[in-house]
Amino acid sequence: MAQKVxxxxxxxxxxxxxxxxxxxxRPIDFxxxxxxxVAAIALWHFAITYFEVESYLFPAPLPxxxxxxxxxxxxxxxxxxxVTLSEVLIGFSFGSLLAITLAVLITRWRFVERTFxxxxxxxxxxxxxxxxxxxxxxxxxxxxxKMLMAGLLALFPVLVNTITGLKSVEQDQLDxxxxxxxxxxxxxxxVRLPRALPxxxxxxxxxxxxxxxxxxxxxxxxxxxxLGYLIxxxxxxxxxxxxxxxxxxxxxxxxxxxxxxxxxxxxxxxxLRTDDGAVVGV
Amino acid sequence: MTTDSGELRxxxxxxxxxxxxxxxxxHVHMTYQARRGxxxxxxxxxxLDILPKEFVTIIGPSGCGKSTLxxxxxxxxxxxxxxxxxxxxxxxxxxxxxxxxxxxxxxxxWRNVSKNVSLPLEVLDSAKNxxxxxxxxxxxxxxxxxxxxxxxxELSGGMQQRVSIARALVHDPDVLLMDEPxxxxxxxxxxxxxxxxxxxxxxxxxxxxxxxxxIPEAILLADRVVVMSKSPGEIAxxxxxxxxxxxxxxxxxxxEFGAYVQRARTLLNAETTAH
Numbered sequence: 001m002a003q004k005v006x007x008x009x010x011x012x013x014x015x016x017x018x019x020x021x022x023x024x025x026r027p028i029d030f031x032x033x034x035x036x037x038v039a040a041i042a043l044w045h046f047a048i049t050y051f052e053v054e055s056y057l058f059p060a061p062l063p064x065x066x067x068x069x070x071x072x073x074x075x076x077x078x079x080x081x082x083v084t085l086s087e088v089l090i091g092f093s094f095g096s097l098l099a100i101t102l103a104v105l106i107t108r109w110r111f112v113e114r115t116f117x118x119x120x121x122x123x124x125x126x127x128x129x130x131x132x133x134x135x136x137x138x139x140x141x142x143x144x145x146k147m148l149m150a151g152l153l154a155l156f157p158v159l160v161n162t163i164t165g166l167k168s169v170e171q172d173q174l175d176x177x178x179x180x181x182x183x184x185x186x187x188x189x190x191v192r193l194p195r196a197l198p199x200x201x202x203x204x205x206x207x208x209x210x211x212x213x214x215x216x217x218x219x220x221x222x223x224x225x226x227l228g229y230l231i232x233x234x235x236x237x238x239x240x241x242x243x244x245x246x247x248x249x250x251x252x253x254x255x256x257x258x259x260x261x262x263x264x265x266x267x268x269x270x271x272l273r274t275d276d277g278a279v280v281g282v
Numbered sequence: 283m284t285t286d287s288g289e290l291r292x293x294x295x296x297x298x299x300x301x302x303x304x305x306x307x308x309h310v311h312m313t314y315q316a317r318r319g320x321x322x323x324x325x326x327x328x329x330l331d332i333l334p335k336e337f338v339t340i341i342g343p344s345g346c347g348k349s350t351l352x353x354x355x356x357x358x359x360x361x362x363x364x365x366x367x368x369x370x371x372x373x374x375x376x377x378x379x380x381x382x383x384x385x386x387x388x389x390x391x392w393r394n395v396s397k398n399v400s401l402p403l404e405v406l407d408s409a410k411n412x413x414x415x416x417x418x419x420x421x422x423x424x425x426x427x428x429x430x431x432x433x434x435x436e437l438s439g440g441m442q443q444r445v446s447i448a449r450a451l452v453h454d455p456d457v458l459l460m461d462e463p464x465x466x467x468x469x470x471x472x473x474x475x476x477x478x479x480x481x482x483x484x485x486x487x488x489x490x491x492x493x494x495x496x497i498p499e500a501i502l503l504a505d506r507v508v509v510m511s512k513s514p515g516e517i518a519x520x521x522x523x524x525x526x527x528x529x530x531x532x533x534x535x536x537x538e539f540g541a542y543v544q545r546a547r548t549l550l551n552a553e554t555t556a557h
Contacts, residue, residue, distance in 0.1 A: 179382045190390070270433075271391035272391070
């Protein structure tokens with residue numbers, strides 16, 4: 001966000017926002033991170049060769065790179081990657097939307113809260129990935145079951161955080177709106193919803209990572225395609241090199257998805273930005 | 283505004299108080315239930331007539347029910363018994379006739395300054411064109427004409443509080459209720475804001491009810507200072523401040539001002555040591 005430097009009115013000082021400094025530190029940070037990654041890969045390489053680790057236990061970096069290039073050029077990583085990615089995206093979208101809708105209904109009407117909340121609390125403690133076998137039985141080996149798993153894992157972090165956010169309105173803000181005879185809808189639109197956004201995004205950040213887990217676990221239990229399926233089939237032939245190559249793709253996918261959520265957050269919740277780009281939940 | 287108008291203000295008080303007051307409290311009691319179920323008397327038999335365009339400050343120890351009093355006038359809290367009037371109509375709930383200023387600015391951080399000021403107009407659903415003009419006018423009035431596009435977190439505490447004053451005035455209410463509005467500001471900004479507020483008040487001619495902890499602030503601003511006592515909160519005394527207007531910083535050093543301070547302090551000390 002552009003920080004315009006404007007002269008203060010009278011002797012009232014404008015609050016100092018150290019925006020510039022952050023960027024001048026970036027190149028050094030980046031170099032440090034890059035060096036650390038290179039060092040880690042080198043350490044990995046020497047450890048494998050020095051201890052003569054068998055490749056079915058854990059591969060060296062170079063064969064993994066080869067497997068990556070091969071998988072990308074013959075398209076197997078791309079097609080299976082797309083299968084998993086689409087499961088994650090659709091599951092995450094539906095799960096989050098459902099969660100936000102539920103959160104709004106729960107905080108709006110007491111009886112909805114009383115009806116649903118006990119189940120939500122009870123269901124929260126169930127490890128959702130343990131439901132994968134059931135879900136596969138219901139929905140089959142296709143993509144739908146994985147989307148359902150991804151959505152199921154996305155649902156709870158978003159739901160719980162959004163409920164907290166919608167309930168976090170300050171008394172003064174409520175008094176301000178009530179003094180103007182604002183309707184419930186106006187209070188929701190002008191105060192509750194925007195105020196819940198930072199909380200909602202805290203949930204979405206967790207949810208996007210959880211969705212990937214959901215889709216992969218679903219593919220482990222039974223699938224015809226996808227990165228999880230690829231890991232399973234490569235393990236069947238003790239091909240750890242392919243397994244690790246898939247893991248690399250998965251971590252890149254997770255990283256990019258997470259970054260997208262963070263970016264959306266920085267745009268939509270711009271007013272809570274601190275120096276390091278993290279959002280503070282007020 | 284000159285000294286003349288100030289004296290006029292004082293002069294008219296005696297003449298008009300017979301029928302119309304801007305706000306009035308009649309035998310207001312307020313009890314609320316504490317955690318352990320016992321009833322706590324927060325306000326005891328508070329009666330107060332506030333005249334149109336009058337500047338009344340309320341001072342008292344913390345916990346004397348000053349804030350509750352403001353909320354009662356605003357219609358946000360119903361008193362346990364007694365009558366509250368705004369103009370000639372009884373207060374039964376919130377009304378657009380009051381503007382509220384809190385100790386914290388209570389700005390919506392996701393709205394820029396202009397949008398924060400226009401909030402009451404949006405909630406009250408006034409025409410869009412009127413909104414813009416009113417917002418611009420008020421931002422100029424509080425000296426933030428150039429800051430409409432800024433966001434609250436880019437402003438200092440004093441500037442944020444100016445925005446909240448502009449917001450409280452934008453729908454042109456008759457009565458401005460201020461609950462320790464400068465309490466969170468540093469001493470220098472606080473002094474400056476007092477004079478700003480008096481300027482705004484004289485330009486807009488509103489009735490102001492202003493709660494504060496600070497004795498000099500209460501005296502400097504007010505036509506009348508309401509001194510409250512603690513538990514139960516009741517009016518100990520109402521001091522008429524006969525200092526000429528416009529008030530100036532130098533007045534703080536005059537013997538008259540000193541006498542008012544002394545009187546208020548004695549009253550407050552008596553009230554706090556009595557328990």
